[in-house]
Amino acid sequence: MLYKSIVKKLAPLVLVSGLALGGFALATSTEDPAQADPGGKSNAKIKNVIFLIGDGMGSQYTSAYRYFQDRPDSPYTEDTAFDDYLIGMQETYSWDEEESVTDSAAAATTMAAGVKTYNGAIGVDVEKERVKTALEIAKEEGKSTGLVSTSHVNHATPASFGTHNESRKNYDEIADDYYDEMIDGEHKVDVLLGGGTDYFEREDRDLAQKFQDDGYSYVTSRDEMMSDNNEQVLGLFAPEGMDKMIDRDEDTPSLEEMTSSALDRLSKEKDGFFLMVEGSQIDWAGHDNDVVAAMSEMEDFEKAFEEAIAYAKKDKHTLVVTTADHSTGGMTMGRDGEYKWDPEPLKAAKRTPDFMASAIADGADAEETLNKYVDLSFTEEEIESVEEAADGETEEIDDAIEKIFDLRSGTGWTTDGHTGEDVNVYGYGPQSDAFSGLHDNHEVGKMIMNTLESGRTQMK
The missing domain is CATH 1.10.60.40 (Diphtheria Toxin Repressor; domain 2)
Known part of the structure; x- marks a missing residue:
């Protein structure tokens, strides 16, 4: 029995070795560069940027998810969709007078604007002055823009890319900003998908109707989203945050479906697009110390990541960067x-x-x-x-x-709050190797911003 067990474990090594030697010519002669190079790296100019953020997705979550999706009948763990694209890590600390461990608002503002700031800041620096974000740069460059989230869309991460406020808790003001703040007379965000009807269908101000008056579609179910093809859309699928993936009903879209819908709309712009996609509730599961919910949300985020990679492989001029803002819960x-x-x-x-x-x-x-x-x-x-x-x-x-x-x-679990360790960075597409190694999160933000201005990822 011991001999058979050893043979079972060694057999894949022999097979892999044979494939590695015999398959070298196949890899070098393929017509699709993305097949030969899983990272899809090239020096081509970047037209589109897809920035995915797994909120709270520390490395323990990606490790646990690899175990979670592993097939018990194989001797080794299978890779997740993320693993082939791991290129670096980023530091996450904030510039807060009292807290060194970041919150989502400070981290998102830093990645959106390349500027360190205090916990709770939405698109403002430590002096509470507005800072220009990657999304705003994209709009100024004539690109279409989108924010997709499983939290309410005026929550910390999406809000930091599309609005400005001194406090993440001012949810009504942040929702108002999505409508009120303009660039060249146009709303900044073309595609806004997630939760939040309570903040957009208010008695004091019906923002959903105002967006419709300005030509946006307003959808509140999966079927409505899938059947609508307007280039500008407000899609809200829950009063606040959306249900966890494992708890959603058939009327509620997955993160993958929202990402696909956003890409279909944004890709119609000839000058390109910027899309931020947040797997928000990995973090919420961590705060709740709920490992079942955490794995459910990791699966939801992985499928959205795969959708982004598939688009980039087909397009050839799309940069995909994926990371986390921090980790949550101290999961072990x-x-x-x-x-x-x-x-x-x-x-x-x-x-x-x-x-x-x-x-x-x-x-x-x-x-x-x-x-x-x-x-x-x-x-x-x-x-x-x-x-x-x-x-x-x-x-x-x-x-x-x-x-x-x-x-x-x-x-x-060690806490119901955030933890301060470095987080993984994944990349695919032209110049994605610029994100390899260890970067501070403000450096990641600066590279994203520079890419949208010049089509190049180098630091200024």
Whole structure:
């Protein structure tokens, strides 16, 4: 048995070695440069920029997701869609008088404008003065622009690219800015997709109607978005943030579908486009210490990333840069001294613990709910822990369910806030190698901005 196990583990090495030697000529003779060079690097001038941000997506999330999507019948882990395009890392700290670990607003403003700032800042510097963003540069250059997010679109990350405010908490003011702030008499953002109907359909000001009056389509469901082909669109699919991917119904688009819809619209502009896509709720899952939700959101973000890469491979003049603003939750693969992290229990979940906790808080039976939405055989102790929590607040029920998945998988958490480690940078397309190595996040922002002005990624 031991011999067979060794043979199984060594066999792929022999196969890979043979393919590496025999396949060299195939790789060098292919007609598609992107096939020979997974990074798609060239010195071609850049026409379009797609900037994807996995909010809270520290390296522990990408590592855990690799384990999560791995096939148990193979001896090694399979790569995720991100892995072939890993080119560097970036530092994430903010310039805040009291906090050295960044929040999403400071990090997004830095990546949008190439300027370090304080936590909570939306498109302003440490003096609270407005700073020009990559999206605004793109619009000035005659490009079309888009922001896609699974949070509400006036949340920290998208807001930092498209608006200006001294505080990320001024949600109504930020929503107003999307309509009020103009460049050459035109609205700055052509495609705005995510959550946020509560902020755009207000009694004091109906921004959704105002955008429609100015020629935008307004869509609030997946089918409406997919059937509409207007080049300018406001799409809002939830009152605030959208549901986690695993909890969404068929009326709600995925991040991949929103990204595809945005690309279809923006690519009609002959002068090119800038698109920022945020996988917002990787971060929200980290704040909640919810590993089930985290893996669900990683899958949603990966599919959007694949959509962007596929577009860039076909176009040849599109730069794709993907990174995170920070990490969240201090997630660990392994806990309590156990040398094990097992994603299989996470795959058994059909809904997030939040979803199940809400159902139980509304009167559903705890055991029936767990059995309905999780393909696991629960112990009496696990069921009792949820039933006892059901006497309290929804958050207590949520915590009890999350603990089951943490203990079963071996997932640990050190905080419900952000953490300050460096994060990965992924790149594809012309001049993407400029992002290789370690960069501060303001340097990444400056290179994105310079690319939109000149078609070149070099630092100024």
